Amino acid sequence: MPQENQPLTIYRLRVCLLRTSPHVWRRILVRPSSTLTEFHQTIICAFGWADIHPHRFLIRGCSFAGSNGSEAGPRLSEFQFRLGERFFYDLRFQDGQTPAWRHQIRLEKIVEAEGAVSFPRCTEGRGGLPLDQVSNPAELADLSELFTPRYIVHRLAELVGQDSDDRRIAQELRHLRPWLDLKTFRLREANQRLGGQIGARP
Numbered sequence: 001m002p003q004e005n006q007p008l009t010i011y012r013l014r015v016c017l018l019r020t021s022p023h024v025w026r027r028i029l030v031r032p033s034s035t036l037t038e039f040h041q042t043i044i045c046a047f048g049w050a051d052i053h054p055h056r057f058l059i060r061g062c063s064f065a066g067s068n069g070s071e072a073g074p075r076l077s078e079f080q081f082r083l084g085e086r087f088f089y090d091l092r093f094q095d096g097q098t099p100a101w102r103h104q105i106r107l108e109k110i111v112e113a114e115g116a117v118s119f120p121r122c123t124e125g126r127g128g129l130p131l132d133q134v135s136n137p138a139e140l141a142d143l144s145e146l147f148t149p150r151y152i153v154h155r156l157a158e159l160v161g162q163d164s165d166d167r168r169i170a171q172e173l174r175h176l177r178p179w180l181d182l183k184t185f186r187l188r189e190a191n192q193r194l195g196g197q198i199g200a201r202p
Helices: 037-045 137-146 149-160 164-178 185-196
Strands: 011-017 024-030 053-057 064-065 085-092 101-111 121-126
Touching: 011 037, 024 037, 037 053, 037 185, 121 185, 149 164
Parallel strands: none
Antiparallel strands: 011 024, 011 101, 024 121, 053 064, 053 085, 085 101
16 A cells, blocks of 8 residues: 555553542543654643643653753654553652652554544543642642632632722632632643644644
């Protein structure tokens, strides 16, 4: 079969943020030809993280640290992952070595691309995090217990009762709103971010 007529194969990967309860996760379709730098961008876009923190991949005991963009790193296909194989993506470090956030990545399936669909693409997920407001899973758990819907309503009512100006109320609402969406995953927004990723293509 001529190479141009061969079906395009795609990795279906499940990326799960460990030490979160319930787990925050994404199911992502990526090209095997994606580099680690491109896959880092895919994860960042799928979860909605800001691309400002140090990161690394841990694959079969080897560490692949994030670069300044001058080197793309190896391609996913070079590792010849087995179905069900797991590896890790670490983001943000507490002491230079210990990751604050660890993602477990599992190759679920190798599928054929269907139709005129661009990749990478997110197909499913659960949860979202105000990562810019928390530094690790333990802090997330503590603040989740504090910022309950009841507390948020009480806090906003308190500001209104204090005759706070609209600017103050809006500022507080921007701070508190992410805590109302911890279990919410917006697939369309995730794919909009992925569509703008460098290297995204049909």
